[in-house]
Amino acid sequence: MTEQIKEREALGGAEVGRARRRKEDARLITGRTQWTDNIQLPGMLHVAFLRSPMAHARITRVDASGALARPGVVAAFSGADLAGEQGSLPCAWPVTEDIVIPDHPPMAVDEVRYVGEAVACVVAIDRYAAADALEAVEIDYEPLDPVLDMTEALKEGSPKVHEAGNKSFTWKFAEGDIDAAFRDAPVVIDRTYVQQRLIPSAMEPRAVVAQTDGDQFTLHSSTQIPHILRVMLALTTGIPEHKLRVIAPDVGGGFGSKLQVTAEEVLCLLLTRRMGKPVKWTESRSEGNLTVHHGRDQLQHIRLAAESDGRVRAVQVDLLADMGAYLMLVTPGIPLLGAFMYSGIYKMDAYDFTCTGVFTTKMPTDAYRGAGRPEATYAIERVMDELAAEIGVDPMEVRRRNWIEHSEFPYTTICNLTYDSGNYEAATERALALFGYDKLRAEQADRRERRDPVQLGIGISTYTEMCGLAPSRVLGSLSYGAGGWEHADVRMLPTGKVEVVTGTSPHGQGHETAWSQIVADSLGVPYEDVAVLHGDTATSHKGMDTYGSRSLAVGGIAVVRACDKVKEKARHVAAHLLEASPDDVEFSEGRFQVRGTGASRTIQEIALATFAAHDLPDGFEPRLDASATFDPDSFSFPHGTHLCAVEVDTETGATAIRSYVAVDDVGAVVNPLIVEGQVHGGIAQGIAQALFEEAVYDVDGNLLTTTMADYLLPSAADLPSFVTDRTETPATTNPLGVKGVGEAGTIASTPAVVNAIVDALRPYGVHDVRMPCTPERVWRTLRSREEESA
Amino acid sequence: MTRISVNVDGIAYQDDVEPRLLLVHYLRDRLGKTGTPIGCDTTNCGACTVLLDGRSVKSCSVLAVQADQCEITTIEGVSSDGTWHPVQRAFHEEHALQCGYCTPGMIMASIDLLKDDPDPSEEAVRDGLEGNLCRCTGYCNIVRAVRRAAQEMRVTAP
Numbered sequence: 001m002t003e004q005i006k007e008r009e010a011l012g013g014a015e016v017g018r019a020r021r022r023k024e025d026a027r028l029i030t031g032r033t034q035w036t037d038n039i040q041l042p043g044m045l046h047v048a049f050l051r052s053p054m055a056h057a058r059i060t061r062v063d064a065s066g067a068l069a070r071p072g073v074v075a076a077f078s079g080a081d082l083a084g085e086q087g088s089l090p091c092a093w094p095v096t097e098d099i100v101i102p103d104h105p106p107m108a109v110d111e112v113r114y115v116g117e118a119v120a121c122v123v124a125i126d127r128y129a130a131a132d133a134l135e136a137v138e139i140d141y142e143p144l145d146p147v148l149d150m151t152e153a154l155k156e157g158s159p160k161v162h163e164a165g166n167k168s169f170t171w172k173f174a175e176g177d178i179d180a181a182f183r184d185a186p187v188v189i190d191r192t193y194v195q196q197r198l199i200p201s202a203m204e205p206r207a208v209v210a211q212t213d214g215d216q217f218t219l220h221s222s223t224q225i226p227h228i229l230r231v232m233l234a235l236t237t238g239i240p241e242h243k244l245r246v247i248a249p250d251v252g253g254g255f256g257s258k259l260q261v262t263a264e265e266v267l268c269l270l271l272t273r274r275m276g277k278p279v280k281w282t283e284s285r286s287e288g289n290l291t292v293h294h295g296r297d298q299l300q301h302i303r304l305a306a307e308s309d310g311r312v313r314a315v316q317v318d319l320l321a322d323m324g325a326y327l328m329l330v331t332p333g334i335p336l337l338g339a340f341m342y343s344g345i346y347k348m349d350a351y352d353f354t355c356t357g358v359f360t361t362k363m364p365t366d367a368y369r370g371a372g373r374p375e376a377t378y379a380i381e382r383v384m385d386e387l388a389a390e391i392g393v394d395p396m397e398v399r400r401r402n403w404i405e406h407s408e409f410p411y412t413t414i415c416n417l418t419y420d421s422g423n424y425e426a427a428t429e430r431a432l433a434l435f436g437y438d439k440l441r442a443e444q445a446d447r448r449e450r451r452d453p454v455q456l457g458i459g460i461s462t463y464t465e466m467c468g469l470a471p472s473r474v475l476g477s478l479s480y481g482a483g484g485w486e487h488a489d490v491r492m493l494p495t496g497k498v499e500v501v502t503g504t505s506p507h508g509q510g511h512e513t514a515w516s517q518i519v520a521d522s523l524g525v526p527y528e529d530v531a532v533l534h535g536d537t538a539t540s541h542k543g544m545d546t547y548g549s550r551s552l553a554v555g556g557i558a559v560v561r562a563c564d565k566v567k568e569k570a571r572h573v574a575a576h577l578l579e580a581s582p583d584d585v586e587f588s589e590g591r592f593q594v595r596g597t598g599a600s601r602t603i604q605e606i607a608l609a610t611f612a613a614h615d616l617p618d619g620f621e622p623r624l625d626a627s628a629t630f631d632p633d634s635f636s637f638p639h640g641t642h643l644c645a646v647e648v649d650t651e652t653g654a655t656a657i658r659s660y661v662a663v664d665d666v667g668a669v670v671n672p673l674i675v676e677g678q679v680h681g682g683i684a685q686g687i688a689q690a691l692f693e694e695a696v697y698d699v700d701g702n703l704l705t706t707t708m709a710d711y712l713l714p715s716a717a718d719l720p721s722f723v724t725d726r727t728e729t730p731a732t733t734n735p736l737g738v739k740g741v742g743e744a745g746t747i748a749s750t751p752a753v754v755n756a757i758v759d760a761l762r763p764y765g766v767h768d769v770r771m772p773c774t775p776e777r778v779w780r781t782l783r784s785r786e787e788e789s790a
Numbered sequence: 791m792t793r794i795s796v797n798v799d800g801i802a803y804q805d806d807v808e809p810r811l812l813l814v815h816y817l818r819d820r821l822g823k824t825g826t827p828i829g830c831d832t833t834n835c836g837a838c839t840v841l842l843d844g845r846s847v848k849s850c851s852v853l854a855v856q857a858d859q860c861e862i863t864t865i866e867g868v869s870s871d872g873t874w875h876p877v878q879r880a881f882h883e884e885h886a887l888q889c890g891y892c893t894p895g896m897i898m899a900s901i902d903l904l905k906d907d908p909d910p911s912e913e914a915v916r917d918g919l920e921g922n923l924c925r926c927t928g929y930c931n932i933v934r935a936v937r938r939a940a941q942e943m944r945v946t947a948p
Contacts, residue, residue, distance in 0.1 A: 012799070028890030029874070029897065031865035032826020038824035126819075141909045202890035203829050203837060203925050251926050252891030253828070285830035508889030508926050673885045677927060681888060686930030708834035708923065716916040716929040745928075 013589070015527050021675040022513040025531075027250075033255035034224045034249040036207035037282045042677050044209075045074055046219065047271060047281040048130035049264070050120040050137050051290065052112035055148075055361040055701020057141035059110055061117065065592035066136035067122045072129030075275060076137060078120045079107035083608075085270055087236045088170045089326070090261055092481035093333035094219030095357075096191055099169040102162045104326040105268075106263035112141070113161055113325035115702055118263055123271060123279060146701035150299055150320045161325060161359035168182075168323050169332060173339050175414050176350030181314030189386045195375045196771050197297035197322065197695040199711050200368045201770020202507075204252020205288045209461035210268040211278035218245045221265055224254040225545040226505055228482065230537050232261040232329070237269050240509075244269075247761070248569060248592050250534040255685070257292045258507065260329050264649030278561075285359035286706040294695055297322035298335060298666045302342070302379045302468035310391050310398045314350035315380065323357045324364035332357050332367045336478060337466075337548075338372030340415040340757050342379040345424055345464045345639060346402040349439025350416040361701050365561030373465045374750055381461045381751035382758075382768075387453030389762060394753070396428070397435070399462050410732070417466060419637045420732045423665060424462060427727045431641035431663040434723055440645055448763050450579040457646045461752035467740035468553030470632045484631065486550070488558035489543040490566050498523060500562075502731040503543020504555035505535050507556035509742065510674045511551060515559050517670055518736075522563035523603055524590025534739025543627070549636070549740025552670065557734045558630040565626030570606045573624075576617040577601055577609060636739035640664035642683070642753040648760040655691060655757055661723045664744055668730045668737035675741050679724050682745020688714050689746075690753035693774050765789060794858040798823060799867025807854045812840045814839030816854035817864060818948045825866040825894055829923070839895035846902035848872075848895075848921070865894035868901065876946070877901050880939035881932075888926035896922050900936045908944055910937065 009520050032173040039111040064076035071522065079086070107118045120137045124130035145159035153166040160166060182188065209220040217239050223229050226248040251258065264281050271279045283291070301318040301641035321335040335355045343351055370377075384402075388395035391494055404411045406423045413419060432438075437458070444456040469475065472483035487503035500515050516530040533539050544550075567587055574592035584595045593600040601609075608626065613622035643660040662679060669675050692712040696704045705711035732738025750771070756772050758766060765785040769778055791806040794816050798821060807816060817823040826849060829837030832876065833851040840849045843862040868875040880886070887893040891935070896919065903918040910918060910936060914931070915936045 021882055022885065023884055024890070025887060028893050029865075029878045030869060030880050030886055031823075031894050033825070033827075033890060035827060035891070038818075038820075127815075128810075201925055203835065203889065203923065204827065205829070251887040251889065255925070285832065285835070372872070421814065489792040511886070657899070677885050677931060680928035681926045681928045685925070705943075708830045713925065715920045715923055716933060717917075717920040719929055721930050721933070722928065735938070737849050767923050 004006035010587045015415060015520040016670050018517065020468065020513055020517055020527065020671055022510050023516060024510060024512050035204060035252060036209055036220045039209045039220055039280065040386065040738045041211060041278040044280055045123045045125065045275065046127045046130045046277040047096025047268060047279050048119040048122050048134055050134045052108065052115055052117045052119050054112055054141050055146035056144040058140050058144060059108060059112065059139060061137040061140040062120060064120050066138060067133040068523065070133035070136055070189055072125040073122055073133045074125065074756055075123040077579050079105055079109040080464060080506050083109050086266060087273045089266065090329060091327035093479065095171050095332045095336055095479055096169045099332060100164045100167070101327050102164065106266040106353055113270060113361050116324060116363060121267065130145035133159055135174060146361045148360055148362065148697060148701055150186040150322050152358055153358050156299055161361055163363045166359045168327060168359055170354065170356045171336060173353040174351065175312065178314055178316055178352040180352040181350040182305045182513065185313055186308040186385065187306040187390055189304045189383055189390060190193060191383055191386060191768065193222055193300045193379055193382060193492060194298060194770050195296040195298040195378065198368055198689060198693055199289050199695050200255045200295055200297040201255035201711070201713055202253030202255055202257050204695060205283045206262065206264065206292060207282040208268045209278065209280045212272050212274040212276065214276065215271060215632055215732055216243050216245065217272070219265065220249060222251050222258060223654065224251065224258040224505055224507055224547055225407045226535055227503060227539055227543040227545050229265065233265065233269060236261065236266055239269065244426050248505050248539045250517055254507045255369040256295065256547060258274065258372055259367045260293055274775040278723065285708060289706045289711060290703055291363060291367035291692050293322065293328055294363050295365060296375060297365050298375050300375065300379045302383055304383050304387060305442065306387055308391060310346045310387055310393055310401050311753065312346055312402050313495065314348055316352040317379070319355040321355055321363055322362065323359055324362045325359060326364050328364045328366045331364055332477070333480060334367060334372045335363065336372065340417050340466060341373045341376035341416045342380050344377065345404055345462055347404055348414050349625055358592065360436065362697055370745045372549065374686065374747045377465065377747045378751045381463065382755060385755045386757065386767060389783060395460050399460065418634060419464065420634060420637050421729045422637060424466065424639060427639065427663045428462060428641040428672030430725055430727060431643050431661050434663065434725060435643040435659065435661040437643065453651050454649050455648050455760040457756040459644040459752040459754065459759060460754065461615050461642040461748045462635050463642065463748040464515045465744060465747045466635040467549035467743060469548035469550045470554045470633065471634060472631050484544060484554065485629050486544050486555035486558045487627065487629045488555065488562045488600050489625065490559065490562040492603065494608055496525065496529065496607050499533060500530060500559060501533045501540045502555055502559065503540055503545065504551040505543065505545040506551065507546065509551060512590060514552065514670045514674060515556065515634060518556060518559050519563055523567065523604065549742035549743055552738050553636045553740050554632060555737060556628055557740065558628045560735055561628035561630055562626045564627060566624060568622055569626065570603055572617055572620060573606045573610055574601045574697060577615065619636035621636060633731055634733045636733065638654065638664065638666045638739040638741060638744045640748060642742065642748040644756045646753065646756040646760060650764065650777060650782055653775035653782065655773060657720045657753070659723065660720055662745065662748065663725045663727060665727045665729050666744065667739035668728060670738065676724055678741045679745045680722055682743060683722050683749040685745040687719065687753055690750045690771055690773060692718065694772050791887040792855050794855055796857050797861045799864055803936055809853065809855050811854045812850055813852040813854050813857050814849035817849060823864050823866060826864045827891055827894060829891065834923065836899060837892050837895040839898040841898060841902065844883065846899050865897060876942045877939040880935040880942065884931045884935035886927060887934035892922060892924040895934060896924065900939065903904065903936065904940050906941060909940055912937065
């Protein structure tokens with residue numbers, strides 16, 4: 001507490017910038033949290049889904065009647081039973097005009113296309129009874145060939161996932177003369193990288209509770225997107241939007257995986273509509289690994305042309321992106337979010353990008369922390385290291401020769417993005433100092449010379465990313481189905497307390513705390529006097545929810561704007577009460593004062609006077625509240641320099657992270673504690689992709705990593721402490737100067753780790769290790785290089 | 791059905807349960823002790839950790855009938871008279887949680903860890919919490935919190 005008071009003094013009383021401990025914590029650390037699965041309603045029934053054991057098959061017979069004889073079972077349905085009302089799960093991002101968007105029934109009717117697809121459901125009086133009865137549902141399948149490899153899938157004669165074929169779309173972007181850039185280029189680097197398939201693995205499994213009184217419907221769901229979900233569910237089920245309330249109560253993490261309109265949400269609504277009873281479904285983890293959308297899964301062919309001194313001429317990318325069996329909410333748009341990031345922080349003359357979305361008989365992919373940008377950043381940061389190795393220059397020096405200099409901002413990149421601000425020099429200088437770069441390079445040279453079986457590798461990632469999704473016009477130009485604005489309502493209550501309603505939907509990000517800090521400063525009220533409401537479409541009627549590191553940079557600004565409007569209204573009331581002209585009334589730290597006099601009123605007094613409405617200016621509506629919707633002109637572009645040192649045991653293939661330094665520039669900071677937490681978690685998730693995690697399907701299309709025993713989330717024992725610091729180059733595109741931070745760590749850390757591993761092994765002729773860089777993969781890579789050179 | 795007698799967070803319960811009923815479902819669905827969440831079905835994540843006769847167990851891998859005659863402490867029973875346990879306070883102070891889903895289990899496992907090792911090194915905390923997964927924090931602040939709580943508990947220990 002003393003610490004906090006000191007911070008406050010240092011900031012001159014300001015809340016913004018202060019490491020406030022979070023308001024959210026009290027309920028979370030005492031077990032009083034409202035998770036969706038906690039909900040118990042009178043007469044509530046429980047749903048269990050029978051899921052396809054086949055990757056690809058025709059359904060020839062379904063008989064759910066056996067389940068009805070089981071104890072406690074109330075109903076059972078097949079896909080055919082619901083075919084007339086279940087509609088098709090939506091895809092809101094048709095990236096090209098000729099994109100193939102297959103019909104996607106929430107419950108399969110004729111054909112299954114991935115293991116885990118729902119084929120029938122049982123509704124029973126408790127969760128055990130529902131699960132038990134699934135075995136009594138009889139289904140006959142006629143097996144079809146699975147389609148598992150993207151390259152094979154695009155070949156003539158491949159088995160088809162859908163009648164229309166295995167290609168969903170091809171999307172292109174080009175700028176500059178790519179042929180000229182590659183013609184006679186002194187250096188060409190040509191690499192193919194595999195972005196393995198990942199399982200987002202939010203700690204809270206999905207859960208849905210649906211209920212109706214016969215007219216109104218209420219859906220509780222562990223979702224990141226209550227507002228978008230309401231619109232999409234209304235369109236999918238035909239339940240009119242105004243009859244549908246969606247509530248995201250406390251939500252235990254998302255990382256993009258809960259940015260979705262799921263089959264289970266649609267089906268629970270249909271079941272409550274049919275049965276008139278509340279229904280609940282909660283997934284098990286193994287069910288979730290099969291059926292929560294997966295992330296990444298791209299095959300990246302990247303070519304880079306450079307001068308002999310390492311100056312980059314051009315980058316060309318040919319991408320295959322695995323859509324899985326269907327297109328879900330934003331599936332085809334994910335690789336596009338990366339399309340504009342392959343130039344990273346570097347200047348170049350030409351860029352060419354082609355992406356083909358491919359259907360396979362696997363769980364669909366969609367947004368996962370970073371969504372497209374981690375893949376792009378990985379490829380460019382890996383290739384910059386390859387370029388450095390090729391021309392024999394330190395990889396940091398190659399970056400310096402190419403990056404946008406601080407004096408060049410704002411800078412429009414080859415991808416036509418205007419980076420408003422940045423200081424790559426400052427972040428790098430700080431990171432190098434914290435890391436002890438030169439000393440580690442010296443140790444590396446020593447170990448190489450000694451032929452130490454444990455080699456030291458140093459990995460660099462000088463990343464940037466585009467986030468804060470927004471701007472609506474840009475999203476529209478990319479054929480995205482919605483806007484990117486965000487909304488806030490701010491209202492002064494009669495007693496001077498403040499309610500803020502935000503359209504963002506936090507699930508761990510601490511908006512209740514950060515928005516309170518913003519409002520406290522803006523209205524000059526105590527931090528404790530602000531309450532933040534979110535996640536319920538009945539109270540928060542308008543919003544675009546939380547993903548893409550957008551909440552502060554878009555939603556936080558909406559809060560600022562709404563506060564400005566409230567203050568403007570209050571100024572008129574204050575002027576009236578003080579018998580002054582509004583132009584002569586100044587506002588400072590919660591008090592309206594007539595310039596040059598001692599006459600003043602607090603904003604709390606104005607709130608009460610407005611409530612009483614006895615003496616207001618003529619025509620003034622007796623309300624001290626305001627709404628604001630903010631739609632920025634541009635994305636936000638956080639950046640930073642991450643440095644990773646690894647020790648790789650060349651005899652066992654084991655990698656140990658020795659030190660990790662991250663210096664991020666996320667612009668101005670509202671709460672440094674929350675920012676640091678986001679960076680820590682982001683780095684851990686990126687390291688997890690580099691070292692541990694992969695969703696593995698066997699040759700028949702069965703997911704092998706269905707449990708947390710098989711899909712390896714890192715534990716505390718698997719990760720080091722991170723050294724983090726910040727530089728602060730304010731964004732110029734919003735009044736707070738903030739940039740997004742939610743995904744930065746994940747985007748930055750994966751290439752830092754793999755660059756370090758490859759750096760350690762370069763003397764052995766290694767120039768890539770496929771992720772995750774498990775001991776076995778590293779060992780096999782080393783042995784195959786030995787064999788090649790023998 | 792089997793009759794069991796348990797004491798959960800200081801209250802005695804007697805219930806008839808199916809022998810297969812998991813302790814965590816008994817706590818959540820029968821007793822309304824929803825402070826203890828479920829994160830997986832293979833004992834890997836530790837979100838459901840409670841103390842069974844003072845030792846941490848993953849309540850998804852204990853049958854309710856195995857808890858017969860036992861004393862169970864959940865996250866809802868660790869503060870007393872409205873005063874948070876030092877581990878709860880430390881998690882708050884060090885920002886050792888984000889979404890908070892793993893937090894009840896993480897706190898219960900930490901309480902047990904500190905019983906065995908009142909002054910754990912960073913490495914000891916990391917190893918000791920290996921059975922509890924967090925997807926949000928990257929664990930840095932969890933490690934800090936546990937060590938901070940340890941220090942506070944040593945100072946206030948009689």
